[in-house]
Amino acid sequence: MSAQRTTLDVSGLPKHGFDAKTQLWWGNVWLLCIETTMFGLVVAAYFYFRQNFTTWPPPHSDSPPYLLEPVPRLLLPTINLAVIILSVLPMAWADAAARRLDRRTVKMALILVMLFGTAATVLRFYEFRSLVWSWDSNAYGSVSWAILALHLVHLIVGTLEDVFLATWVWLRPLDENHALDITVTAVYWYWVVGTWLVLYPVVYLSPRFM
């Protein structure tokens, strides 16, 4: 190794970055590709099942409530929809604060995100009852429950990520690596909210028109 070789000196480059500069951000993008495909296929299955029924949802005739077309109830799901949409605000707040390494703001914002995430998760468990049919009654029930449950898993995962990051930021210093984690978790959360904007109409509104 002679000392005369031409060199490309990278010692001045930063050690941290955000967004598309980082591997983590891309890794999360690939994860979201996988999960989006999965939701796309469940929604495809939902409409595929439609052709096996004369009315959708099928009449609820074997036990009360006796309904000819038992469309899902809207009140609780719509409240939860609002909670989920509003949760974007604290997440965006945490996102912006993390980029400034503003630990105090991040601490508060993450607690708020946790509250929203927990509320959405708890409401979701009650939301299942808005579907008149149960998962084990027919294919309509199975696929509607599947959409809700799969999205619930993402709500729980997103909330747990926030619990972890909040714990970290409260107990340890906010370093650039975890600031990046917070911004990537934010991308994940925006995606969780965004998919619900598509899935909510599929589960709750489309039965009224099909």
Place this chain on the structure above:
Amino acid sequence: MGRTLEEEERREPAKLLDERGLRELEEAWREPRAPRSWFTSTDHKTIGKRYVVTALVFFLLGGGEAALMRLQLMRPENDLLGPDLYNQVFTMHGSTMMFLFAVPVMEGIGLYLVPLMVGTRNVSFPRMNAFGYYMFLAGGLLLYGGFFFNTGPDAGWFAYVPLSGPEFSPGKRVDIWAQMISFTEIAALVGAVEIATTVFKQRAPGMSLNRIPLYVWALTVTSFMVLFAMPAVMLASSMLATDRMTHVSTHFFNPAEGGDAILWQHLFWFFGHPEVYIIFIPATGFVSAIIATFARRPVFGYTAMVLSLISVGFIGFGLWVHHMFATPLPQLGQSFFTGASMMIAVPNGIQIFCWIATLWGGKLNMKTPLYFALGFIAIFVLGGLSGIVLASVPLDLQVHDTYFVVAHFHYVLIGGAVFPLFGALYYWMPKWTGRMMAEGLGKLNFWLLFAGFNLTFFPMHKLGLVGMPRRVYTYLPGLGWDAMNMTATVGAGIMALGVIVFAVNFFWSRAAGSVAGANPWGADTLEWSIPSPPPDYAFAHIPVVQGRSALWERTEDEPVVVGLETKKRLVLATTIVDAAPSMRHETPGPSVWPFVLALAVSSFWVGIVYTPYALYYGAGLTALALFGWFWSDPKFEGLKAKRKKRPTDWRKTEDPETLPAEARG
């Protein structure tokens, strides 16, 4: 966090590594020793080799099952295997070869080679990479554990409902199959994320998009196909599992309650057909690498090759229904999928012609890897021709579910993937072990495999045309099938001999083969610029790439990267299109958490087959393992932490100005 101008000037220009720097680098990247490394290693080379070795063991098991089937079908009314065992054996054969051999071996080689070929020191997410391997291993152990305790799945590798549903397949057999799918697909998805990110963000400076080696392009396209195909089979197998669980009993595939059996076929083949290309495209990468090296010139038509790979990646998602031509489908759908199936021959044909053009003007170096590459072209073209038959609806209806189909897909899968794979093993073995494999035995291996393969599978075309159905455990005498079946069984024996010759060659060469040196074949990609086997840190200096054939176009004063600290595991992040250096990125070292997480997830997924309570303890354990993983500081883990007396060293020695105030205080 920008430095001030003053600091920028104070900084000494970085120098090439001296002896001490090299020692530090070695220390920083040193992997723990066995047995500790079995549970903690995060080196992509170690994990890649584990994938390959494990997948080859499954290849031997799957091959053994194939041999059993051939022995059973050797003559009419044979009673070596009963119908029940035969069903298990053919299901195990298909599942093993697709999920435990073909995909993992291709991704494993990719995980080993891609970082070296793009000139970086590890994959982007080293711990997740380790997790992927453990999940793959657990899935394989689950499947074979089930098989040896007489709960081997028996509904075919495609597990069509209603046969695989709760009504016709009671017991745990199909559940084990469905869970194995989740394990192996998680591993495949993890591998795909690793490769895609590593290629996007960690290429050596100068390796712009138009200089990426064809093999790396192939793996990149494969990774994207994995991202969009594997979710379908995970979703479908999970739906099947919930249909089957007595305490869940969903009705996705139960026609009595509005479910749909054809939906299973759609979801399965939406994964299943891209799967074929997920196996085949990496193999075309092998062929491109081998042909360039042994024709001693760059592959003809680089741009056409890359565009072909990408279009195969897209068109591959528009073919799945041609597996379902025997189901009631609208005619428009049939025509569309026939058209798409014919269309994919175009990009594949372009690749074949580019390879032939490369060979045509090249000065051929007739070594074993090239034999396998040439064998691939011959067999794969034959498989492609029978594929045109199957893509056409009326002809497909004639030969559907006959041995013609078996002949076709073994021509494309063994010809299209296993032959290039053997070529690749001969080609890269010197890099992995530091020793050459014997040429004489290699050529014997090739001819045995080539002759045995054609003897086994060529007669099956005819068998199918005269009406022998697939998936039958025996047949009656006097149908005119006897001689062809006997021939096929003899051929299978010859193939087995070929594989044995490979095993002998491998073990003999590993112990006593001639020493390879860095670049025994005079090849052009970056992995050949470092010693064989490569050191843990791979590249002492990250290279700067000057052309498409990195080593052939290298100038005397080729620049190298300096300025990455030697005391940490640093890799260089670069931009996507131009591969201009953009960031120094620290990657984690050895960690036991991937293993712990894999244990937690495995206990969850295996337990759920037997008890619903697994949901509670499994989800809890998984969450705990993840918390442990994220909480642990990778810099303090593993051997380094043990050896270091002052664990706070790293904070003091390395530019404290980048740490936030709180961390300093």
